[in-house]
Amino acid sequence: MRKVVLLYNPLSGPRRVRRLADVEAALTVLRQAGVEATVEPTRGPADATGQARQAIAQGCDTIFACGGDGTVHDVLQGMVGSHAALGVIPLGTANALAHDLRLPLSAVAAARASLTAKARRTSVGQVEYLDFDGNRGSRFFIVAAGIGVDAHLFYKLNPRLKDHLGMAAYYAKATLLWLTHPMENFAVEMGPGTNLEVSQLLAVRIRNFGGVLRQLAPGASLERDDLRLVLFRTRSRLAYLRYIVRGLAGAQWRVGGIELVHGVRVGCRTRGDAAPGLRVFVEADGELLGTLPAEISIVPDAVSLLVPAESE
Numbered sequence: 001m002r003k004v005v006l007l008y009n010p011l012s013g014p015r016r017v018r019r020l021a022d023v024e025a026a027l028t029v030l031r032q033a034g035v036e037a038t039v040e041p042t043r044g045p046a047d048a049t050g051q052a053r054q055a056i057a058q059g060c061d062t063i064f065a066c067g068g069d070g071t072v073h074d075v076l077q078g079m080v081g082s083h084a085a086l087g088v089i090p091l092g093t094a095n096a097l098a099h100d101l102r103l104p105l106s107a108v109a110a111a112r113a114s115l116t117a118k119a120r121r122t123s124v125g126q127v128e129y130l131d132f133d134g135n136r137g138s139r140f141f142i143v144a145a146g147i148g149v150d151a152h153l154f155y156k157l158n159p160r161l162k163d164h165l166g167m168a169a170y171y172a173k174a175t176l177l178w179l180t181h182p183m184e185n186f187a188v189e190m191g192p193g194t195n196l197e198v199s200q201l202l203a204v205r206i207r208n209f210g211g212v213l214r215q216l217a218p219g220a221s222l223e224r225d226d227l228r229l230v231l232f233r234t235r236s237r238l239a240y241l242r243y244i245v246r247g248l249a250g251a252q253w254r255v256g257g258i259e260l261v262h263g264v265r266v267g268c269r270t271r272g273d274a275a276p277g278l279r280v281f282v283e284a285d286g287e288l289l290g291t292l293p294a295e296i297s298i299v300p301d302a303v304s305l306l307v308p309a310e311s312e
Contacts, residue, residue, distance in 0.1 A: 001062045001114070003036045005055040006089065007048055007075055008066035010041045019091055023066050026089050026111035033115050042074065052078030060084060062306065064114075066107070068092015069143050073285035076124065080140050080302045085119040087306035094286065096143050099210025100222065102310055119304040123225045125203055126299050129282040131290040141205070141284035142303075144216070145296055147268050148200035148232070149181055149240075151281035151288060183235040186280050186292060189267040190229075200232035200240075201268060203296045216247055219260060225300050229266060231259045269293040 008023045023039055030037040040055075042048040052063050052075045065075040066089040079086050089110050090098035104110050127145045131137040183199040190196070204217035205227065220228035232240070234257025243255045270280055270292050280292045 001030070001035050001085075003060050004030060004038075004062040004064060004087070005051075005060050006030075006037065006039045006064040006066050007042050007051055007055075007071070008039065008089075008091070009048070009071045009074075019066075022091055022107035023089070026064070026066065026107040029108055029111035030115075035115075042071070048074035049078040051075075053082075056082050056084045062087050062114075062119075064089050066091055069094055069096050069285045070287050072097055073139070073141060073143075073287055076140055076142055076285075076303065080124060080299065083304060085304040085306045087114050087117070094209070094211065096206060096209045096286075100143075100206035100208045101305075101307055103308055113308040113310070114306055117306045117308045120307045121301050122222045122303060122305050123205075123298050123300045124302040125205055125227055125284070125296060127203075127282060127284050127289065127294055127296045129290040129294040130292065137290055139284050139287075139289060140299065140302070142222075142305075143206050143209075143285045144202055144204040145282070145284040146200070146202050147282050147292065147294060148186070148198070148280060149183060150200065150202065151283035152181060183237075183240075184274070184278060184280065185235065185271060186274075187269050187271050188231070189269075190261075190263055190265075196231065196233060197271065198231050198233050199235045200230075201266070202230040203227040203266065204230065214247060214250055217260060218252065219262065222305070224262070226262045226264050226298055227266075227296065229261050229263045231261065233257050233259060265295070265297040267293070267295045 006023055006027055027037055027039055040051055055063055062085045063075055064087040065072040072088060088098050088103060089107050090103055090105050104113055125141045125145055128138045185197040185199050188196045188198050204220040205222055207221050208214055209216050217228040217230050239255055239257045243258050246253055282289045282294045
């Protein structure tokens with residue numbers, strides 16, 4: 001690292017008051033190591049993308065996303081296809097990517113770990129969808145994309161409650177959805193002649209989500225050039241619960257109606273006989289994007305990710 005910028009979202013997360021202090025502490029670590037480093041607050045998802053591109057154009061070899069997975073997601077959009085490295089200073093609620101990279105969860109320790117980290121090329125996912133204005137949209141993702149119940153969670157989740165309660169807000173809303181959501185099926189095409197109906201689809205890139213859930217999709221890895229697809233071919237609430245308990249326990253047992261496969265592309269659409277006005281939501285890296293129809297694919301050799309030495 002020679003020249004870097006730290007991009008942070010001043011408005012998100014449960015520790016807004018401390019956020020700038022954390023970022024400045026990370027900045028001090030980098031500067032004391034002889035790195036030319038600056039800090040910029042992001043002004044919104046589109047601005048974070050543009051800020052990353054501008055920093056790369058101005059000669060930055062590393063862009064740090066300081067925040068949670070949503071901040072990483074926004075910065076990632078401006079980095080795919082470039083040779084600059086994406087670093088993470090975890091300041092968010094879930095910090096799933098940081099957990100997978102085995103990054104320390106303190107800003108200072110994460111900055112210190114980055115000084116001996118290596119840039120590793122990795123593939124990312126890409127999801128095309130219909131945005132809420134009826135236009136086609138496209139986003140890259142590095143953690144996971146989801147269609148169905150999990151995206152409905154982000155549609156229903158109150159951002160203020162999330163900022164105040166952190167992961168407890170996710171767990172409370174997820175429990176309510178498990179009890180009440182109708183879990184409508186939608187159509188999935190995984191290749192010629194491979195057509196399924198599922199109530200939930202996950203396309204996962206990382207191995208370890210951290211927290212109590214840890215392995216959401218065993219077999220997923222940033223070292224692979226594909227997606228780990230979790231197909232919920234059931235509407236059984238008990239099957240959903242058993243799958244979550246499997247993740248909590250770190251167990252490998254099979255759950256009837258839920259399949260895990262590797263794939264590089266999958267298309268999703270509402271069923272032809274779906275109720276009028278039915279919306280099936282799409283999310284990526286915990287960010288609500290829009291609705292079906294959607295297509296998820298892998299983009300090989302997409303971005304350089306700063307990986308701590310201990311994760312090698």
